[in-house]
Amino acid sequence: MIITTFGETTSETNIDGVTQYHTYAQKLNDETNEIIYATDMHYFAADVDNLETFFESLYTAYITPIPFSADTLRGQRESLLKNSDWAVLSDSPLSDSKKAEWVTYRQALRDITNGVSTEEQALAVTFPTPPA
Numbered sequence: 001m002i003i004t005t006f007g008e009t010t011s012e013t014n015i016d017g018v019t020q021y022h023t024y025a026q027k028l029n030d031e032t033n034e035i036i037y038a039t040d041m042h043y044f045a046a047d048v049d050n051l052e053t054f055f056e057s058l059y060t061a062y063i064t065p066i067p068f069s070a071d072t073l074r075g076q077r078e079s080l081l082k083n084s085d086w087a088v089l090s091d092s093p094l095s096d097s098k099k100a101e102w103v104t105y106r107q108a109l110r111d112i113t114n115g116v117s118t119e120e121q122a123l124a125v126t127f128p129t130p131p132a
Contacts, residue, residue, distance in 0.1 A: 001030045004055065019045055025055045037062055068123050070116040076127070077109050084130065101131035 007024035014020055026038035037059050047054060066072075087094055087102035094102070108128040116122050 002036065003028050003030050004052070006051070006055075021045070021048070023051075025051075027059060068119050070113045070122055073113050073116060073122055073125055077112055080109055080127070080130075081106060087131075098131065105130055 005026055005028060009021055009023045011019050011021045020042060021044070022040065022042050024038065025041050027036040028034070029036060039055075039058060041051070041055060041058075043051065043054065084102060084106060086092060088099055088106065092099060105128055112125055112127065116125065
């Protein structure tokens, strides 16, 4: 049986005079004593009556897998492209041959979602390694 437990609640008044509460909550397999999910919870007095619902929503978000898609890949790719912009700018300290390696890497990043239309394909993608 899975049970939910809450630890001792503590409170603290912040600089604005607002009381904030804190407790530790966990989901526990009662038969094996294994912790399935645990988190520190911080909340306000207005949320006291909804604490269990709030914890359940955190747990549900934790166990619900996020679909992986071409859009997810695009987001990761955009981050990698942004982080490598410096390498191809005109004032980059890299040699022309090193800049060319970065240009090739960045093109491979841009091409990474070509033909990806399913979650299975998206999960199978391997990102290129940036130049050393």
